[in-house]
Structures are given as C-alpha cells and as structure tokens.
Amino acid sequence: MKTNFLLVLAWLCVLNACSDSEEPPAPTTLQNPLIISVDPKVATAGSSIEITGSNFNSYASEQTVAFVKDGDATEVTTTSRTDSQLTIQVPNALASGQYTIKLSWEQGSTTFDGFSVKEPEALQLTISSISPLSGEVGSTLTIEGTNFSDNVADNKVYFVSEQTSHEAELKSAASASLEVVVPDLKPESYNIKVVVNDKSNFADQSFVVKEPSPVITEISPMETELESIVTVMGENFGTDPDLITIGFTSNGSTIYSHDFELKDGVVKVKLPPNLSAGVYNVHLEANGEEVISSQTLTVTEIATPLVNAIAPNSGRILDKFKIIGSNFGTDISKISVTLQGANANPITVTGITDKIIECEIPNYALDAGDYLIEVTRKGVPATYSVAHDFTILPLEAEVSGMSPSSGTAGTMVTIEGSNFSTRVEDMEVQIAGGLSARIISVNRNEIKAVLPCDLAAGSIGLTLRQVSTNEEIALGDFNVTEPTGTVAYCMSPNPVARGEQMTIYGNNLISSGITNINFVPENAAVGTVFSVPSSTDGGKTLSFKVPKRGHIGTYTVIIQLSSGDVKVNGILEVK
Structure with missing residues (x-):
C-alpha cells in the first residue's frame, strides 16, 4: 500500500512538473510591405496606375501612398487593394516630371523611384462623315468623327463659303457625333468646319443647301x-x-x-x-x-350661258348697261359681247360675275338704229329667254369753242366740245362756198382740222357736221389773213400720191437761182433733194410733181431758196 501511494504521488509530481514547464506560443511577426514595380511607369495626371509588390495587407490601416518630388509629398487614396497589388490614381494637380512613389506606415516605408508624370497627349479632332450631303434650311445634318465634346456648348459648327461663315445651331452632342440644324443660308455648296475648344477641322465632304421642296x-x-x-x-x-x-x-x-x-x-x-x-x-x-x-x-364641260334680261336695252356711246343671266363665269377674257348689225361691233365688257355682265358702248361711232346683242363664252353661244334687241341712240355733239379764230390759209384749227364721234370719217368741218377742212384727228372732246390752202383772204363761216346724225353746229367765223415775209404755210393735196401734182402755198417763195425741194423722212436727218419750176405768181405758190421713185411715208418738206431754207408748215404724207 505504501508502495502504491508513492507511485501515485510520483505520477502526480511528474504531471505537475510537465504542466509548469510549458510556454505560451510566440506572437505572429508582420512582414514589411515591399514595392516591386509600377505599371505604367509613365502616365498622365488623372490616370490610374498599379503598384505590384508584397505584404500590402500588413499595416494596411496605417498605410499612406504619396508622390514625392523635391521634398513635397502629395498623398492619394488607394482605389483597390490586394496583398500584392495596389491601384491608385495619379493626382490631377501633379505637374509633369519625375516622382518617387512612397508607401509609408507607422513602423517604416518603402519607395519606388522610377515613375514620371507626362503631359497629356493632344486629342486629334477628326471628321469621318457628314450625312446627308444636301438638305434644306432647317433640316438636320449629322457629323460623325472623334473627340467631340459631350457638352453642346463646347462644340461649334460653321457653314463656310467664299462669301460667308455662318455658325449653326447644335441639337445634340456626343464624343463621336454632332447633330446640327442647317442655318438660313442661300442655296449653294458649303464647307463644314467643326471647332471643339481649341481644336478645329474641316470635313472632306461639302454640304449643299438646297432650295426648299415645293x-x-x-x-x-x-x-x-x-x-x-x-x-x-x-x-x-x-x-x-x-x-x-x-x-x-x-x-x-x-x-x-x-x-x-x-x-x-x-x-x-x-x-x-x-x-x-x-x-x-x-x-x-x-x-x-x-x-x-x-x-x-x-x-x-363649258356650261352654255343663258341671257334673261338686258337693262337698259338702249343707249349712246359710252353709256353702260347690264346683261343678266347665268353661266357667264368670272373670266372677263372669255366673254364676248357684240352688237350684230351690218357688221359685228364689239362691246366693251367692264366687269363680270357668273350672273351679270357689265357693258359699255365703246367710244366709236355706230349708226343709230336697232341691233341684236350676241353673247358667247369660251366660244359657246348663249341662249336667250327674252328678246335681245338693243337700240343705239343718236349722239348729240356739243361745241364749246374753236381756236385760233384767224390765220393764213392752211391754218390748223382746234374745235373743243363733247360727244364727238371718234372716227375721222364721221366728222366734217364745212366752209361756206362748198369747201371742207381736212380732219387731222378726233376724240370725244377735241377735233383738229386744217383749212384749205387756197382760201382767199377774208372772213369765212365754219360749220361742224356729224355724219352719223347729220347734225350741224355753227362754229363761227374764221378770218383768213395774207401771209407776210418768207413763209410756206400749206401743202395741197395732202396726202399726195407719188407722181401726183402738188402745190406749196406761201409768200416770197422766189429764188434767184434754181429752186430745190428737200423731202426729209420723219425721224431722219438726210432727205431727197430735187429741182422744181420757179414760182410763176410772184412767190405765192410752187407747183411740181412728187417724184415717182420716192418712198411711201411721212416727210418734212424744206424749200431751198437762194435766200435760205424755208420749212413748210405741217407734215406731208406720201402714199
């Protein structure tokens, strides 16, 4: 028993001895971070670089990364981390040059000396295409290329020609395309210029501003x-x-x-x-x-015009009347109204609607009497629901004066008044003794007539007769005076035929040598000169035959006397 007790005691002692001799485990030792390489070794400010090494997770909470130059350090943050790799961004504020990258922690630091910051490369502004190649003002043009700005305000687009450079409005902008509104320019070809900040370029293709489509x-x-x-x-x-x-x-x-x-x-x-x-x-x-x-x-098809009434159905020259009906249209050029008598006499149409034609009896002489109104539209004759007779009433002329009231034979007198016929053949100026003056022109208010060349000096009575109405109006007396000096005041007959005998009336038409006559065509400087017999009545007249080979037309007649040239009053018409 004593032996067993001792054995147990010895065993306990051994256990206690073993337990007292064990030591706690040693703490883990952190390895210092180490930078092995940097990629890239040359970069622009603002770009990212990767730092490769080891033990980057050691002392991670204490680590700082800085770019060091000339003793100045600019710290940056790490954007990503593994134990063997750090990703950082080069600060935008760094100027170009060589820098040391320093990784620091509380116990120490590690560096890399082979890094440089370079200036950023200039981006090339390119234009690859424009589409479409033509368009109207206000249409959209798309420009494709590179290095445009995403900010609309940074981009400028110009339409350039020899005469102008016009900035266009941008609808949208992206780095590779611009949408542009075609400005208000005249139609022609334009070069396209793009400006982005301080860079510019021209498109190889031109753009044509087109006339707008109809x-x-x-x-x-x-x-x-x-x-x-x-x-x-x-x-x-x-x-x-x-x-x-x-x-x-x-x-x-x-x-x-x-x-x-x-x-x-x-x-x-x-x-x-x-x-x-x-x-x-x-x-x-x-x-x-x-x-x-x-x-x-x-x-x-053209509708047939229908006449229902004519109001009034009688009148004198320049009087107005209306034709009432339907299907007249509105084109005045397509309506024809005539008075049918011995001839078709056109009536003046002054206005038209589809139901009314406004008419005016024209300013030429029509014999008084009954006529038929005829209406056609676009060549289609009208039909009539009523009688379409029309009566022209006699024209009543009035005279207000005559001038001059005296002059040589051959004087042109002007008769003023109203309601005269406008046809020369419808008016006569009669002279006591059966003679008549030659009518030169007529209108509604004025008649011009030349008195005969062979009138004797003295007072003569003049009367105006209107042939269409056989109406006669006394004009008063005209005092025919003797000419004085060297003058040529009249030619008779006038008009005259080639080869016909004619006489020039005047005073003192005597030449010491040959008497020549010069027929000068109207609007010409040079005429035809020919000799005529001398005056046989003391210079009162020159009689001769008009050359047969002369031209038909109007002439100024000049008498070439030894004392000088004398122009004959009036214009001679050779027929």
Whole structure:
C-alpha cells in the first residue's frame, strides 16, 4: 500500500512538473510591405496606375501612398487593394516630371523611384462623315468623327463659303457625333468646319443647301370648267416663273400649261386648251423637284350661258348697261359681247360675275338704229329667254369753242366740245362756198382740222357736221389773213400720191437761182433733194410733181431758196 501511494504521488509530481514547464506560443511577426514595380511607369495626371509588390495587407490601416518630388509629398487614396497589388490614381494637380512613389506606415516605408508624370497627349479632332450631303434650311445634318465634346456648348459648327461663315445651331452632342440644324443660308455648296475648344477641322465632304421642296397646300376651285383659271397655293414655289413647270395629270399622263403667272407664292394657271373634261392632280415642278397635289381637280364641260334680261336695252356711246343671266363665269377674257348689225361691233365688257355682265358702248361711232346683242363664252353661244334687241341712240355733239379764230390759209384749227364721234370719217368741218377742212384727228372732246390752202383772204363761216346724225353746229367765223415775209404755210393735196401734182402755198417763195425741194423722212436727218419750176405768181405758190421713185411715208418738206431754207408748215404724207 505504501508502495502504491508513492507511485501515485510520483505520477502526480511528474504531471505537475510537465504542466509548469510549458510556454505560451510566440506572437505572429508582420512582414514589411515591399514595392516591386509600377505599371505604367509613365502616365498622365488623372490616370490610374498599379503598384505590384508584397505584404500590402500588413499595416494596411496605417498605410499612406504619396508622390514625392523635391521634398513635397502629395498623398492619394488607394482605389483597390490586394496583398500584392495596389491601384491608385495619379493626382490631377501633379505637374509633369519625375516622382518617387512612397508607401509609408507607422513602423517604416518603402519607395519606388522610377515613375514620371507626362503631359497629356493632344486629342486629334477628326471628321469621318457628314450625312446627308444636301438638305434644306432647317433640316438636320449629322457629323460623325472623334473627340467631340459631350457638352453642346463646347462644340461649334460653321457653314463656310467664299462669301460667308455662318455658325449653326447644335441639337445634340456626343464624343463621336454632332447633330446640327442647317442655318438660313442661300442655296449653294458649303464647307463644314467643326471647332471643339481649341481644336478645329474641316470635313472632306461639302454640304449643299438646297432650295426648299415645293408643297401644294390648296387648289381653288376644286371643280371648274374647261379653259378656266385655277389657283394653286403652297410653299417654296420660288420667285422665277421660268423655273416652274405646271401641268395636270390623269392616268399617268400629264398635259402642261404654258399660260400661268406666279405672284407672292401663288400660281394662277389657265387650263390648257387641249385638256378634256375629267379628274386631275396638279403636277408642279420647282427648284428641281416635283410635287403632285393630294387634292384633285374636277374639270367639266363649258356650261352654255343663258341671257334673261338686258337693262337698259338702249343707249349712246359710252353709256353702260347690264346683261343678266347665268353661266357667264368670272373670266372677263372669255366673254364676248357684240352688237350684230351690218357688221359685228364689239362691246366693251367692264366687269363680270357668273350672273351679270357689265357693258359699255365703246367710244366709236355706230349708226343709230336697232341691233341684236350676241353673247358667247369660251366660244359657246348663249341662249336667250327674252328678246335681245338693243337700240343705239343718236349722239348729240356739243361745241364749246374753236381756236385760233384767224390765220393764213392752211391754218390748223382746234374745235373743243363733247360727244364727238371718234372716227375721222364721221366728222366734217364745212366752209361756206362748198369747201371742207381736212380732219387731222378726233376724240370725244377735241377735233383738229386744217383749212384749205387756197382760201382767199377774208372772213369765212365754219360749220361742224356729224355724219352719223347729220347734225350741224355753227362754229363761227374764221378770218383768213395774207401771209407776210418768207413763209410756206400749206401743202395741197395732202396726202399726195407719188407722181401726183402738188402745190406749196406761201409768200416770197422766189429764188434767184434754181429752186430745190428737200423731202426729209420723219425721224431722219438726210432727205431727197430735187429741182422744181420757179414760182410763176410772184412767190405765192410752187407747183411740181412728187417724184415717182420716192418712198411711201411721212416727210418734212424744206424749200431751198437762194435766200435760205424755208420749212413748210405741217407734215406731208406720201402714199
């Protein structure tokens, strides 16, 4: 028992001895970080670099990374970390040059001396394409390339020609494309220039600003007759009618009109005479482009005009009257009104609606009497629901004066008044004794007449007779005076035929040598000179035959006397 007790005690002692001799485990030793390499070794400010090494997780919470140059350190943050790699961004504030990258912790640091910051490379601004290559003002142009700015305000686009450089509005911007609004420029070819901050470049391709495409917005009326006028309204027709073509299309065939006018962007076109009744689209070409109307035009046959009344149905020259009915249209050029008597006498149409024609008896002499009114529209005769007689009433002329009241034979007198016929053959100026003055011109208020050349000096009575009414009006007396000095005041007959005998009346028409006559054509400087017999009555007259080989026309007549040239009053008409 004693032996067992001792053994147990010895065993316990051994256990206690072993337990007292064990030591705690030694603490783990952290390894210092080490930079092995940097990639890239040369980089621009703001770019990322990777630092390769070991033990980067040691003392991680204490670590700082800095770029050191000339004793100045610029710290940066680590953007990613593993035990063997750190990723950092080169500070934007770093200037170019060599730097030491220093990794520090509380117990120490490690460095890398082979890193440099370089200036950023200039980005090249390139233009690869523009699309489309042509377009109208206000359309969108897309420019593709590289190194544009995403900020619209940083980009400038210019349309450049020899005469102008015009900045365009940008709709959108991205680094590889720009959307540009074509500015308000005249149609021609332009170079495209892009400016981004301090960089610029020209596109290889040019852009053509086109005339805007024509657009037809309305046709008026949409239904009308043959040979009518149609108004075509729209946009971008241009201003030069020579650059417009307009026609009417049906079943793939187009009949063009050459009778139209362009004003204020509106085309008024007459339907072609070879157009048939039917349904048409308007075909218009302008600015090199064509457009076909979406609206259709219905063309019908010409409606027969109908006359229901004439009010009043009588009148004198210049009196007005109306023809009342229907289907007259509105084109005054297509209506014809005549008075049918011995001849068809045109009546002046002053206004028209589809139901009323406004007329005026024209200013020429018509014999008083009854006529038939005839109306045609576009060549289609009217029908009549009433009698269409019209009576021309006699014209009552009035005289207010005559001048001059005295002068040599051959003097031209002017008769003033109203309601004169406008036909020379319808008026006479009669002289007591059966003679008549030669009427030179007539209008409603004035008659010019030349007195005969062979009137004797003294007082003569003049009377105006209107042939159409056989009306006579006394004009008063005219005092015929003797000429004085060297003058040539009259030629008779006038007009005169070639080879016919004529006489020049005057005073002192005597020459010591040969007497020549010079016929100078009107509006000419040189005439035909020929000799005539000398005066046989003391210079009162020169009689001779007009040369047969002369030209028909009007002449100024000059008498070449030894004392000088004398121009004969009036103009001679050779027939």
